[in-house]
Amino acid sequence: MNHNPNTNFKMSKSINIIKSSIVPLHAENVDTDQIIPARFLKATSRDGFGKNLFRDWRFENDDESTPKKDFVLNNPTYAGKILVAGKNFGCGSSREHAAWAIKDYGFDVVVSSFFADIFKNNALNNFLLPVIVSENFLQKIFTAVEADSKTELEINLEQQTIKLLSNSPSGVGGESFEINNYKKTCLLNGYDDIDYLLSIQSDIEQFEKTI
Amino acid sequence: MSKTLFDKIWEKHVVKQIEGGPSVFYIDTHFIHEVTSPQAFAGLNKRGIKVFRPHQVVATADHNVPTLNQHLPIKEELSRLQVEALIKNCAEHGIELYGLGHPYQGIVHVIGPELGITQPGKTYVCGDSHTSTHGAFGSIAFGIGTSEVEMVLATQCLMQSKPKLMRIHVDGVLNKGVVSKDIILYIISKISASGATGYAVEFAGSAIRSLSMEARMTICNMSIEMGARCGLIAPDETTFNYIKGRPLAPKGELWETNLTYWKTLYSDADATFDSEIFIKAEDIEPMITYGTNPGMGIGVSQHIPSLNEVDAKEKTSFEKSLHYMGLQPGENIKGKKVDYVFIGSCTNSRIEDLRMVASFVKGKKKAQDVEVWIVPGSKQVEAQAKQEGIDKVLEEAGFMLRQPGCSACLGMNEDKIPAGKYCISTSNRNFEGRQGPNARTFLASPLSAAVAAITGKVSDVREFLN
Numbered sequence: 001m002n003h004n005p006n007t008n009f010k011m012s013k014s015i016n017i018i019k020s021s022i023v024p025l026h027a028e029n030v031d032t033d034q035i036i037p038a039r040f041l042k043a044t045s046r047d048g049f050g051k052n053l054f055r056d057w058r059f060e061n062d063d064e065s066t067p068k069k070d071f072v073l074n075n076p077t078y079a080g081k082i083l084v085a086g087k088n089f090g091c092g093s094s095r096e097h098a099a100w101a102i103k104d105y106g107f108d109v110v111v112s113s114f115f116a117d118i119f120k121n122n123a124l125n126n127f128l129l130p131v132i133v134s135e136n137f138l139q140k141i142f143t144a145v146e147a148d149s150k151t152e153l154e155i156n157l158e159q160q161t162i163k164l165l166s167n168s169p170s171g172v173g174g175e176s177f178e179i180n181n182y183k184k185t186c187l188l189n190g191y192d193d194i195d196y197l198l199s200i201q202s203d204i205e206q207f208e209k210t211i
Numbered sequence: 212m213s214k215t216l217f218d219k220i221w222e223k224h225v226v227k228q229i230e231g232g233p234s235v236f237y238i239d240t241h242f243i244h245e246v247t248s249p250q251a252f253a254g255l256n257k258r259g260i261k262v263f264r265p266h267q268v269v270a271t272a273d274h275n276v277p278t279l280n281q282h283l284p285i286k287e288e289l290s291r292l293q294v295e296a297l298i299k300n301c302a303e304h305g306i307e308l309y310g311l312g313h314p315y316q317g318i319v320h321v322i323g324p325e326l327g328i329t330q331p332g333k334t335y336v337c338g339d340s341h342t343s344t345h346g347a348f349g350s351i352a353f354g355i356g357t358s359e360v361e362m363v364l365a366t367q368c369l370m371q372s373k374p375k376l377m378r379i380h381v382d383g384v385l386n387k388g389v390v391s392k393d394i395i396l397y398i399i400s401k402i403s404a405s406g407a408t409g410y411a412v413e414f415a416g417s418a419i420r421s422l423s424m425e426a427r428m429t430i431c432n433m434s435i436e437m438g439a440r441c442g443l444i445a446p447d448e449t450t451f452n453y454i455k456g457r458p459l460a461p462k463g464e465l466w467e468t469n470l471t472y473w474k475t476l477y478s479d480a481d482a483t484f485d486s487e488i489f490i491k492a493e494d495i496e497p498m499i500t501y502g503t504n505p506g507m508g509i510g511v512s513q514h515i516p517s518l519n520e521v522d523a524k525e526k527t528s529f530e531k532s533l534h535y536m537g538l539q540p541g542e543n544i545k546g547k548k549v550d551y552v553f554i555g556s557c558t559n560s561r562i563e564d565l566r567m568v569a570s571f572v573k574g575k576k577k578a579q580d581v582e583v584w585i586v587p588g589s590k591q592v593e594a595q596a597k598q599e600g601i602d603k604v605l606e607e608a609g610f611m612l613r614q615p616g617c618s619a620c621l622g623m624n625e626d627k628i629p630a631g632k633y634c635i636s637t638s639n640r641n642f643e644g645r646q647g648p649n650a651r652t653f654l655a656s657p658l659s660a661a662v663a664a665i666t667g668k669v670s671d672v673r674e675f676l677n
């Protein structure tokens with residue numbers, strides 16, 4: 001690959017193997033307004049969005065002292081670095097704050113059978129790995145974690161595999177997932193796109209002369 | 212070789228193709244606003260670099276601004292800080308800012324076209340998903356996240372993989388009372404809120420051709436609501452006439468050279484698409500959404516799907532959605548009580564939208580227990596409305612004409628719909644909490660919103676047209 005960024009701006013974190021228990025979110029079309037409502041977009045820095053992740057699903061009447069008991073983030077049974085959700089995750093607005101909030105809350109991976117385009121890019125740009133699985137495997141994960149909340153997933157980015165590790169008999173299996181090869185290299189090595197683009201600035205200037 | 216409209220523009224903007232990866236894609240114009248840009252400027256500062264092409268960046272303040280008393284300092288502190296950060300960043304980097312108080316200020320996707328910045332064959336991005344609006348001029352335009360905003364500020368380029376291509380034909384003549392908003396709500400209801408994910412969508416066909424530029428913008432605006440990367444429409448005489456003479460449109464000889472190029476921008480007759488969809492204009496009636504994603508729309512005379520009409524897998528989210536909306540499966544949507552009417556947003560806040568509303572409500576009065584907010588898309592729309600006396604017509608009907616901004620489209624400023632209340636809205640999203648915590652949104656056209664303002668209920672505008 002013709003990709004030779006300078007490494008001065010290496011992101012703090014590269015990713016490869018992630019093994020963790022799961023937080024299952026049984027919802028489809030989870031839009032970015034749910035992930036982080038607009039009224040919390042007023043900050044001018046990238047930090048601290050995690051506390052408002054899924055704000056209106058988490059709290060009664062926008063009051064932090066009254067968590068909604070039936071929402072999964074408020075259920076101590078489930079914890080981990082992997083969020084698993086239904087199809088078309090991250091649809092709606094382009095706000096990168098959604099990816100920041102998920103990452104800031106402590107997730108490193110979101111698993112779904114389908115991601116909205118812009119969200120997927122935003123996640124990748126923040127070293128939050130979106131893993132696309134088949135609808136069947138997604139259901140399998142949900143079933144396994146329901147049977148045994150300690151069920152874990154192991155994701156190997158290099159190999160592009162996702163594996164269920166569970167004590168329940170229904171909870172075994174795995175599959176491979178697709179990821180853009182370029183993005184994979186970035187994630188594995190902690191590169192970011194801006195470094196690369198800056199390194200080819202003279203090509204860009206050359207191109208501008210032709211338009 | 213035959214090419215699609217999208218291919219023609221795409222190829223001209225690829226700086227470099229990375230083997231087995233995305234392209235380095237050149238952006239002609241980058242729109243920015245106060246909410247999704249501060250972290251990007253902070254990123255540049257951290258790297259110690261300046262904006263690469265400041266003259267190709269256009270800024271406005273829209274998402275977070277108050278829509279009353281814009282001449283006063285912004286009361287809400289965090290909103291004020293965001294707007295101040297934008298002013299400071301633009302000044303530091305030499306970027307043109309159409310901020311509060313400027314005669315060109317307005318919603319980013321309204322001002323680009325009305326100033327003549329948006330032109331065929333060009334590429335546009337903005338940290339806002341409805342950037343797809345600009346595709347109505349035959350350009351490639353899409354929303355990006357803040358890391359990408361930083362990328363474009365730093366290099367005027369993005370890393371982009373080419374999307375698949377879809378073409379949606381809408382042929383025939385629209386029924387009475389049916390406008391472009393109904394077309395796009397109809398399409399999304401057919402293909403779902405994720406039906407075009409991964410695609411760039413070209414809209415074609417006689418019904419699209421017959422639309423004005425502003426009506427075309429409404430369609431491309433909402434292509435993101437079916438997941439599309441962008442929407443576009445081949446430019447034609449309607450497009451050229453709209454652009455001509457606008458403040459930042461090319462003039463004189465430059466106009467002629469551009470025009471010659473623009474006329475080459477269409478999909479060749481035998482160009483192929485990955486997917487094609489055909490829609491008959493006659494099948495479309497005034498549309499309204501009943502649920503919490505824009506794909507949950509029906510004709511106003513129809514009933515909300517009953518449980519046995521819903522796919523088994525979708526049942527849980529369908530029920531959750533109706534529960535949020537306080538509606539029952541199988542019931543009629545017509546006649547439902549409306550508490551608020553919001554006519555605004557980058558989907559429907561242009562002068563034609565206001566004209567449409569004014570001509571319908573002229574001489575009528577709003578229902579007593581309904582609050583009606585009309586929020587023009589820009590200072591220019593506001594000025595034009597006043598010049599045409601539209602402001603008087605609206606006032607006489609009991610509507611409140613506010614000042615330009617995104618307003619209740621996303622409820623980021625103080626324009627929020629109270630919890631539990633129903634709002635018929637000309638905006639583009641009916642997500643839970645979009646217009647305020649626990650607010651309930653019906654998406655519809657300006658005409659359907661206007662009739663609801665008069666009757667206080669979801670109504671069929673066709674019954675009020677002669």
Ligand code: SF4
Nearest residue numbers: 341556557617620621
């Ligand atoms: S009006 Fe709504 S959709 Fe349009 S730019 Fe503003 S917030 Fe986004």
